[in-house]
Amino acid sequence: KVVRMEASMFKKIHPEKRRGHKLIDGFDTPVSCVACHSSDPALFATGTTSGVFKLWNLKIRKAVHVHTFDGSNSSGGITAAAFHPDGKSMVLGVGNGRLVFLNFQKKDKTQNQQKNEEKEDSDNPRTPPLSEALEAGQIEVVIDREMGELSQPISRIVFSPCGNYIATSDLGRHVALFRWYHRDERKNKPIEWIYIGRHRAHTKAIASISFLPPTWGSSPSSSSSSSSSLLYPSLKEEEPSDSPSYSVD
Incomplete structure (x- = not known):
């Protein structure tokens, strides 16, 4: 379960009012780490002890990307996560000291798909947040590199x-x-x-x-x-x- 808590809750004198808002529930195994995107407040990452990594769009409370790291269950699953300050990549700690670097990049499109997207972009010049782009299938999450120097x-x-x-x-x-x-x-x-x-x-x-x-x-x-x-x-x-x-x- 993932719960959001406002800082203002701790300024109140009534403990019964210090209640968070449930964002995500129903994980099969315990959540071992979380991370918030640096510029998109709707994009949220979770990792579990069974090695399941998810990116969430909190506006619709839906997972927009899911990946399971094989072999991580017996060694602690996903133990840490952090987004790069520019928001274009992130890094995970997986298993016994493995660092996994992830990039967010545009999907390869066919010529017709590219033309349709260019037309949509001209009609609507707004650049969607990463959470929306992942939901729309415009961005994919790619494992760029793994480093195993830590034990x-x-x-x-x-x-x-x-x-x-x-x-x-x-x-x-x-x-x-x-x-x-x-x-x-x-x-x-x-x-x-x-x-x-x-x-x-x-x-x-x-x-x-x-x-x-x-x-x-x-x-x-x-x-x-x-x-x-x-x-x-x-x-x-x-x-x-x-x-x-x-x-x-």
Whole structure:
């Protein structure tokens, strides 16, 4: 079951009025993670312990995309999810430390379908939100890449504000960092997600992980916290200038 709760509920003094609104119900297995789209409030993602990933249009409370990841049921299913800040892609934590990168792209159309869509676009220049485009079958969800450098179930996935870095935490108390950059750090090679490294940053389970805004220092940084400590890592790079920093004491 997925429930929406307004922040204003917690300002009221009557606990009986602090009731959320049920959005989605009837999952076959427990929901293990959720994520909200960065710009389309109607688009919502859920993952379950049995490996079922769904994208929902909350306006009509209908699943607009469903995918089951084989082999993930015995290893924790879908453990984490996050949308890219630009809203054009997302990443999932699946099974024992697998990162799955998903892209939202226009479906290939026949020539007649393309002409009909161009006519509709000229009549109605409004660009539909991603939730509506998925419902209409105009956009498809494509698995772009899978990365298996991590060996423990991923508990959290966070994008940096610029979208060029990903930080993850896992059940083994590691914090890992990924960078959107040229392969092998050579500018003549294609740009892709690169695994930078990981460190066992805490002695207890990691409760949260976040990127700090650039105004707190010379460049954005990532921080993680457990029940007993808060880590503020720092590492400077020359390029790009908005890169996060990362080190653990």
